Amino acid sequence: MLKRINYSLFFVILIFGQFFAQDEGIYVPPQVKELYNNGTRSWDGKPGTDYWQNNSDYILKVELDPESGLVSGEGKIIYYNNSPDTLSKIVIRLYQDIFKASTPRDYGIKPEAFTDGIELERLVVNGEELDPDTAGYRSYTNYYLKMPAPALPKSKTEIQIAWNFKLSTKTLRMGKYREGGFFIAYWYPQIAVYDDVDGWDITEYTGSVEFYNDFNNYEVEITVPENYLIRATGEMLNANEILEPKIYDKYIRALESDSVIRIITVDDLDDGEITRYENNTWKYSAINVSDFTFACVKNYLWDGVSVIVDDKTGRRTFVDVLYREEDKNYDEGVYLSKLVVEDLSKNFPGWPFPYSHMTTFCNGSKRGGGMESPMMAVDGTHSNRTYLLSLLYHEIAHTYFPFYMGINERKYAWMDEGWATFLPKEFTHKIDSSYSHYMIPKYRYNAVLGKENNVPLMLLSKSVKGIPLYAINYGRAFFAYVALEELLGSDLFKIAMKEYISRWNNKHPLPYDFFFTFNDASGEDLSWFWKPWFYEFGYCDLGLEQNDEGDFIVKMIGNQPVPVEIKVVYDDGKEQIIKESTRVWKNGNKEFVLDIDENKKVSSIEIDVEKIPDYNSENNNLEFARQN
Ligand SMILES: [Zn+2]
Numbered sequence: 001m002l003k004r005i006n007y008s009l010f011f012v013i014l015i016f017g018q019f020f021a022q023d024e025g026i027y028v029p030p031q032v033k034e035l036y037n038n039g040t041r042s043w044d045g046k047p048g049t050d051y052w053q054n055n056s057d058y059i060l061k062v063e064l065d066p067e068s069g070l071v072s073g074e075g076k077i078i079y080y081n082n083s084p085d086t087l088s089k090i091v092i093r094l095y096q097d098i099f100k101a102s103t104p105r106d107y108g109i110k111p112e113a114f115t116d117g118i119e120l121e122r123l124v125v126n127g128e129e130l131d132p133d134t135a136g137y138r139s140y141t142n143y144y145l146k147m148p149a150p151a152l153p154k155s156k157t158e159i160q161i162a163w164n165f166k167l168s169t170k171t172l173r174m175g176k177y178r179e180g181g182f183f184i185a186y187w188y189p190q191i192a193v194y195d196d197v198d199g200w201d202i203t204e205y206t207g208s209v210e211f212y213n214d215f216n217n218y219e220v221e222i223t224v225p226e227n228y229l230i231r232a233t234g235e236m237l238n239a240n241e242i243l244e245p246k247i248y249d250k251y252i253r254a255l256e257s258d259s260v261i262r263i264i265t266v267d268d269l270d271d272g273e274i275t276r277y278e279n280n281t282w283k284y285s286a287i288n289v290s291d292f293t294f295a296c297v298k299n300y301l302w303d304g305v306s307v308i309v310d311d312k313t314g315r316r317t318f319v320d321v322l323y324r325e326e327d328k329n330y331d332e333g334v335y336l337s338k339l340v341v342e343d344l345s346k347n348f349p350g351w352p353f354p355y356s357h358m359t360t361f362c363n364g365s366k367r368g369g370g371m372e373s374p375m376m377a378v379d380g381t382h383s384n385r386t387y388l389l390s391l392l393y394h395e396i397a398h399t400y401f402p403f404y405m406g407i408n409e410r411k412y413a414w415m416d417e418g419w420a421t422f423l424p425k426e427f428t429h430k431i432d433s434s435y436s437h438y439m440i441p442k443y444r445y446n447a448v449l450g451k452e453n454n455v456p457l458m459l460l461s462k463s464v465k466g467i468p469l470y471a472i473n474y475g476r477a478f479f480a481y482v483a484l485e486e487l488l489g490s491d492l493f494k495i496a497m498k499e500y501i502s503r504w505n506n507k508h509p510l511p512y513d514f515f516f517t518f519n520d521a522s523g524e525d526l527s528w529f530w531k532p533w534f535y536e537f538g539y540c541d542l543g544l545e546q547n548d549e550g551d552f553i554v555k556m557i558g559n560q561p562v563p564v565e566i567k568v569v570y571d572d573g574k575e576q577i578i579k580e581s582t583r584v585w586k587n588g589n590k591e592f593v594l595d596i597d598e599n600k601k602v603s604s605i606e607i608d609v610e611k612i613p614d615y616n617s618e619n620n621n622l623e624f625a626r627q628n
Helices: 002-021 030-038 095-099 245-254 266-271 330-346 385-397 399-404 417-422 425-431 439-446 469-473 475-488 490-504 511-522 527-535 582-588
Strands: 055-065 070-081 087-093 119-125 128-130 136-138 142-151 155-166 175-178 181-184 216-225 229-232 261-264 279-289 294-297 301-310 315-323 357-362 370-373 376-379 542-546 552-556 564-570 575-580 591-593 602-607 621-623
Touching: 119 142, 142 155, 216 229, 216 294, 229 279, 229 315, 245 261, 245 301, 294 357, 294 376, 301 330, 315 330, 330 357, 330 385, 330 425, 357 385, 370 385, 370 399, 376 385, 385 399, 385 417, 385 425, 399 417, 417 475, 439 469, 439 475, 469 475, 475 490, 475 511, 475 527, 475 582, 490 511, 511 527, 527 582, 542 602, 542 621, 552 602
Parallel strands: 055 216, 315 357, 357 376
Antiparallel strands: 055 070, 070 155, 087 142, 119 128, 119 155, 136 142, 175 181, 181 294, 216 279, 229 294, 261 301, 301 315, 370 376, 542 552, 552 591, 564 575, 564 602, 602 621
């Protein structure tokens, strides 16, 4: 019996695989189909047996002069070509060139904020000294290094490089936010991703298109003047040599402390004794992460706390926050961040936080807003505590998507922004029952709902720029995930999510890998759902009608399936709530009859649209005059 069940299950999976391979489910472009047929990816949603990805070791030294804003670096990059291809060039990203006057940008900046971009001072490839001006060519923000000898499959290339740039006076996801408040990202020559889909990623950095990085190892030495504290991606290796003992002791205690430790206090700042020497070189090391950034602060408070993220092993994550006394609500920042890390680890997705620390740097902006990088986040302030919690949560949630899951956000921003918008949903409401986390995504989606701008999520993000268009990656994706959760039920949804994370962490999943994994893990072909939400133009709109027989009909007037919640009020004043999951619209079903008590007279029927987008609010109510 057992054997037979297994066999038929296997048969079902086999049919499934063929089903997708034959193009009857979702659309897979022939170029991508080849990857599935050739084994770098698999039709059941798993990484293929021939899956590969390239990576680098970065051994870098960098100095930041807070006075002049000069950043100068040198070091070695060892690039591992694990692909089956011979590479005649290597694409290196020079992000700082976005500040050159001549570079196209998605945001306008004042001429005074222009810089000369990044200067390459030295370039040595596999021991051969090259002139950076002739060894390759520069497009706007990319450098195409022509290899003196091609990088063969399974080979490594050693690049020694020295560079410098001046910080722009404009902050764009990095820079100098205020006196003594620096966040340094996009700062080193970074080898672009070479993958099985496109080969080299040559997307230019224009401001709104964000991450797609290899998983690399970093050893970084950062030199800054006295009393500047550095918090960076990875492990802080020599804090004992740099920090004043009284600060260091508190830091060490905080690494294991379940309650908040104020590591640098107002009194410590008044004493002016944070670091021991005039110039300090901070050493950090990070293994298998998709970027390296650092906060560089002076006269900042520093709070830390530790949280057990994996009950099985007792593994802890250190959560810390850098802020100023005037940053509203930030005295609670580390406590709230701790709750977030705990919630992500233990509730949903219920996957232990994958890194050893999570640091938030407050940039002081009163307009809120934030930016993520592995183990590091930049956040503004909020006068409302729950809004701050929601912001902290969003940026910390990015740890999973795009960092741990290696998402190509340059093409599929909904694969990370949608999740970072979705993940705080339950928790913010739990902490503050008056707060609806649906409000902001709804605001973002409503900005495009029913308009030309509501384009399919599968359009590559780099071609979908500017507000409100880009907001589909937050708003539309959020509601797609909400509708998916309602469709599968929260248990199965979580199982599928964990399966997706387990298969693709530290790799680069494509949208199809996500779709196929959810199909596989839920045991159901969800193509009917993927198509309207991810592939098609359209919108959400439910409506109510009464037909000639007197039946009450709920209609899906738009094409994006959503869960249904309806309140029926009877003449006797009694209320009935009718709920249907997204499943009620399966396979193109466009209407259903409401199951109501026929022995009573109906006074009103209303579609509850608090948790769903709905284009036309005028068809959401039916009201009847009372009969007695
Ligand atoms: Zn985000």
